Amino acid sequence: MKQIYETTLTNLNGTSGTVDAENGFSVGLLPVLKADSTHTNPEQLIGSAWATCLNATIISILKAKNLNLKSKVEVNVKLFFDDITRYHFTLDAYASIESMDLEQAEKIIHTAHRFCPVSKLIGDKPGVTLHTVKYE
Helix, strand or coil: CCCCCCCCEEECCCCCEEEEECCCCEEEECCHHHCCCCCECHHHHHHHHHHHHHHHHHHHHHHHCCCCCCEEEEEEEEEEEECCCEEEEEEEEEEEECCCCHHHHHHHHHHHHHHCHHHHHHCCCCCEEEEECCCC
16 A cells, blocks of 8 residues: 555644644634634534545546536534443434436445545444435
């Protein structure tokens, strides 16, 4: 396997500060219930990473098939708290491809899920679901 990219992100203060990339990119953070339009949180970041990676992979498959169709991935992230197990969250992705029947779209979306690096990282664990839905 050939490495093609590496970066380091640093966080010094949890959700009360920033996460900084070595190239100068910086994202302001706030606790989950206080995030606003200029601050984010880990839940939004993991949802963004999966939505972007999965849709980019779907787009690459469509291009390889010479299909000039739009696709969309929405990821719903829910945070839960339990007195014993503490915090955990779920990820529910809803992916769609315009002008394509659900059966054909599902094949492409599930192929993309097998190849998307973020999908590989989060896997098919409990609390992670992928749904094929009609494009709107």
